[in-house]
Amino acid sequence: MKLIQKVFLFVSLAVIVPSVSFAQEATEKVTKEKGPIDKVGDAINKSFEPVSDVITSVVFYKIPIAEYEIPLVLIILLSGALFFTLYFKFPNIRFVGTAIKVVKGDYEEMDEHSTDSKESDDNISIVDGDVLDTIKVEHEAGSDGEVTPFQALTAALSATVGLGNIAGVAIAIAIGGPGATFWMIIAGLIGMASKFVECTLGVKYRDIDKDGTVHGGPMYYLSKGLKERNMAGLGKVLAGFFAIMAIGGSFGGGNMFQSNQAASQFLQMTGIEGSGAKVIFGVVVAILVGIVIIGGIKKIGSVTEKVVPFMAVIYVGAALIILGMNFSLIPTAFGMIFEGAFSPEAGLGGIVGVMIVGFQRAAFSNEAGVGSAAIAHSAVKTKYPASEGVVGLLEPFIDTVVICTMSALVIVIVNLKNGLFNYGNLDDSDNVIINGTNEHLSGVDLTSLAFDTAIPNFSYVLTVAVILFAFSTMLSWSYYGLQAWKFLFGKGKTTDLLYKGLFVFFVIVGASIQLDSVIAFSDAMIFAMVFPNIIGLLLLSPKVRDEVKKFRDAIKSYTAKKN
Numbered sequence: 001m002k003l004i005q006k007v008f009l010f011v012s013l014a015v016i017v018p019s020v021s022f023a024q025e026a027t028e029k030v031t032k033e034k035g036p037i038d039k040v041g042d043a044i045n046k047s048f049e050p051v052s053d054v055i056t057s058v059v060f061y062k063i064p065i066a067e068y069e070i071p072l073v074l075i076i077l078l079s080g081a082l083f084f085t086l087y088f089k090f091p092n093i094r095f096v097g098t099a100i101k102v103v104k105g106d107y108e109e110m111d112e113h114s115t116d117s118k119e120s121d122d123n124i125s126i127v128d129g130d131v132l133d134t135i136k137v138e139h140e141a142g143s144d145g146e147v148t149p150f151q152a153l154t155a156a157l158s159a160t161v162g163l164g165n166i167a168g169v170a171i172a173i174a175i176g177g178p179g180a181t182f183w184m185i186i187a188g189l190i191g192m193a194s195k196f197v198e199c200t201l202g203v204k205y206r207d208i209d210k211d212g213t214v215h216g217g218p219m220y221y222l223s224k225g226l227k228e229r230n231m232a233g234l235g236k237v238l239a240g241f242f243a244i245m246a247i248g249g250s251f252g253g254g255n256m257f258q259s260n261q262a263a264s265q266f267l268q269m270t271g272i273e274g275s276g277a278k279v280i281f282g283v284v285v286a287i288l289v290g291i292v293i294i295g296g297i298k299k300i301g302s303v304t305e306k307v308v309p310f311m312a313v314i315y316v317g318a319a320l321i322i323l324g325m326n327f328s329l330i331p332t333a334f335g336m337i338f339e340g341a342f343s344p345e346a347g348l349g350g351i352v353g354v355m356i357v358g359f360q361r362a363a364f365s366n367e368a369g370v371g372s373a374a375i376a377h378s379a380v381k382t383k384y385p386a387s388e389g390v391v392g393l394l395e396p397f398i399d400t401v402v403i404c405t406m407s408a409l410v411i412v413i414v415n416l417k418n419g420l421f422n423y424g425n426l427d428d429s430d431n432v433i434i435n436g437t438n439e440h441l442s443g444v445d446l447t448s449l450a451f452d453t454a455i456p457n458f459s460y461v462l463t464v465a466v467i468l469f470a471f472s473t474m475l476s477w478s479y480y481g482l483q484a485w486k487f488l489f490g491k492g493k494t495t496d497l498l499y500k501g502l503f504v505f506f507v508i509v510g511a512s513i514q515l516d517s518v519i520a521f522s523d524a525m526i527f528a529m530v531f532p533n534i535i536g537l538l539l540l541s542p543k544v545r546d547e548v549k550k551f552r553d554a555i556k557s558y559t560a561k562k563n
Contacts, residue, residue, distance in 0.1 A: 052521035055521055060524065076369075076534050077194070077530055081187075081368060087545075107558065166462075168404075171361065176353065178333070184400055188365075188397065192395075192397055195393050197544050198371050202216045202388070203385035204544075217484070218529070218536060219240075222239040229540070245528045248522055249523075254526070259507045262470035265463045285511060289471070307472045311469060320406070325454065362396075372529065384551040386551035
């Protein structure tokens, strides 16, 4: 095992850390006009650029279909989601009511004590299926695990609800018109089935330490689950690849990108300029992140269960106010969304083009099929894996069907009233060109403009929401990356602290410098997680079906006893 860990360490470092020669060469090319922090940023960008180009071209390889080019990863995500929807007979519809009851705690008494511990240490004493050393912990907590279903849901939501909902929706509509919203909703609905499968498996194959600490996620169900199916070699390869990608994604898209966007929004709102201000902002955020992540998933869960609803009140509340102010235009907006989905303007790429835009932005927003959420959900206190699977399917519904749709309606209605921009009118960087001016706005700026137009000065409130979104995303991704790190390098305190120290350091780095190539690279790593994860989900689907039967039988028995 030590040899495997060393190999993985070497590979991950080779992938994540750019070569020194590239860095030195890049540093020499940086212009002298820039400050030292900007020089470092340019150097890192140049260092990552060759690696980033290769990785992104592989992960986002496009398959030509008719006159369109569709990213392979998107085809895999949607095909998997459609298969799970049909295989499990539309769980995205049938299990929503059950999911709400689980989150509310209606079945808490049914789940008081577990007999299904998944301890990997063969030397630990087990009596009647229970780890002796965790009996006290389990009785105090109610069942195996560290967090409640609601905390697990909010922790996972905090990683997915964020800039994809604010910026991604705006870009989708700007590129594909209002019709892209319809396909985002469809992608969110079928994505619920993927989340259901991966979250069920996350709980089923998790490891629980003597002290009750949980370790779970695709790394475990790929290695342990496929071993059960006599595919141990394939399981190890897929699990190792997933873990490496998860670590890289946690440092990049789940950390540096978030701190970078939060810093930019904050400094733009306050009017403060300079690299030094970015560093100070990064240090403050890093301290706050460090305080929370040192406490582990319990602390993360306790924070996100407060932050996520607060964010929802701010953002969704403002959207509801705008929609209420323009209630008469909501039917018109929905009409534009539906009409645009099936008969878009030719310049927007036709029906298939609009469909691709909607599907792609939904996938980037809710991460259904990526496997990341299964890591958070695996820490839940439960005896029945499928109980957390049904909770997990609420994520894409909340993230994409509810929040993204609200964002879309606000943008479509405000644009309808004020004519802010023409659909499909973009520059080379997918920035929206505002009508009558030379101003090019990014996705988050466009959303801010739409809200500001309806509610003057709301951009200040939106900035707070963006910072909270970024903060909560960093918390959850720190846990995802840590679990992957521990899977590869062991579960000791030293490895734990090393990862957390690196994560906090990258918060400062991300806030301080522009990291275009690094972010493109880390986004590719996050979506590279799709390949091993979907393979595992497909192979382990029969196991999920068995768990669903156990859970449904338990509900029937529990309900009968109560009545």
